[in-house]
Structure formats: C-alpha cells, structure tokens
Amino acid sequence: AQSVTQLGSHVSVSEGALVLLRCNYSSSVPPYLFWYVQYPNQGLQLLLKYTSAATLVKGINGFEAEFKKSETSFHLTKPSAHMSDAAEYFCAVSRNTGGFKTIFGAGTRLFVKA
C-alpha cells in the first residue's frame, strides 16, 4: 500500500523567502514521487518527479525536491518565493510515472506575502 502525508495544510512566507513544503510517504515498493501545483479553478500541473535516477530533483519555476529514503521524505523547496507561487501544492506517490494510479496528499496551500 502507498500513502502520502503533507505536513501543514497552510504555509505562509514573505516574498523572497525560502519556501519549504513537507511531504512524507509510505510505500511497500520503490516509489515514484511527484509534486503538483494547482492554481484556482485549474487542473494539476506537474512541478517535478522522482524516478530513482537522482535523489535531488529539479523542476519548473525554480522548485526542487530531495528524496530521502531513510526519512521517507520528499520535501519541496524554492530559495526565493514569488507572488506567483501562491497556489495549492500536492505531493503524490505511485508505482510508476504514468500507467498506475497516483495517491495524493491532502495538499498544502502556499500564501506569499508582499
């Protein structure tokens, strides 16, 4: 079985500050891990994905995430927040990158203050 826990339903940062969104996973098989972003009234957009090739994964819009097997974590970071980063972020786990069902966390709403 697979599951995802996102710590913190809401995170608020100032513009230019570090963004850190936390995600822990559980998986009985080697996981594929994802971060998605959802803007209001829109679908999900893939930010980045871990497929076992490298533990530090770089994504779009300056985001990156590090896979830590010992901590079963896949936290999302961005060095400097921008107002346009304000959105809902979802961590997700699957058995592959597209052909198997994806299990999502409950989401973290990111607020960026001017």
Place this chain on the structure above:
Amino acid sequence: DAGVTQSPTHLIKTRGQQVTLRCSPKSGHDTVSWYQQALGQGPQFIFQYYEEEERQRGNFPDRFSGHQFPNYSSELNVNALLLGDSALYLCASSTRDRVRNEQFFGPGTRLTVL
C-alpha cells in the same frame, strides 16, 4: 496540441439524478484515469481505462462507472447522485511508454449536487 480537455466545465444536478462527464486525452496518449477532488482535499483515484477496459479501480461504489472509446476518449458516469458527490472531477491521460510517460491533467469538471 490541445492537451487534455474535459466537458462540461461546470454542472449542477439534483440528488438522485445521473451525470456523464467527458474527457479527451492528450494527443498520443492511450490511457485515461479519473480522479475526484472534494473541496479542500487532494484528488482521489476513481478508475483507469486502457484499451477500452477498466484496468484499475479505487475505493468508489458501483454508482461510478466509465467507458473508453476507440479514439481513447473517455466518459465518467455517476448514478443516483448524492450530495457528497459534489467535487471537481479530474481526468488525466498518459501512455504505457515507461521511458517518457507522464500523467497530464485536464482542467476538471466542477459538479455541484443540490
């Protein structure tokens, strides 16, 4: 490339009615997955279609059914609607290509059950 498209955008139904939602996958994709996203929650996997057959199913009752057509487009049907079925329904398409596959999400259909 239009990406994943869904129709209608919004839908209002009353309890007990039936609804059909439609999804056209991204060009080149042959697999369609459906997700339900209740307000304030992460998406939950409903089922996945490949080669016109349901291949995987999440924890949803038989009131939720689907279909995939030869052109890979898909429908989600929900019978005997309940108030709790109010949600954003997301369609995602992908391929079975394990090298390049990735799920792409549509903008969703917002279903309101009164």
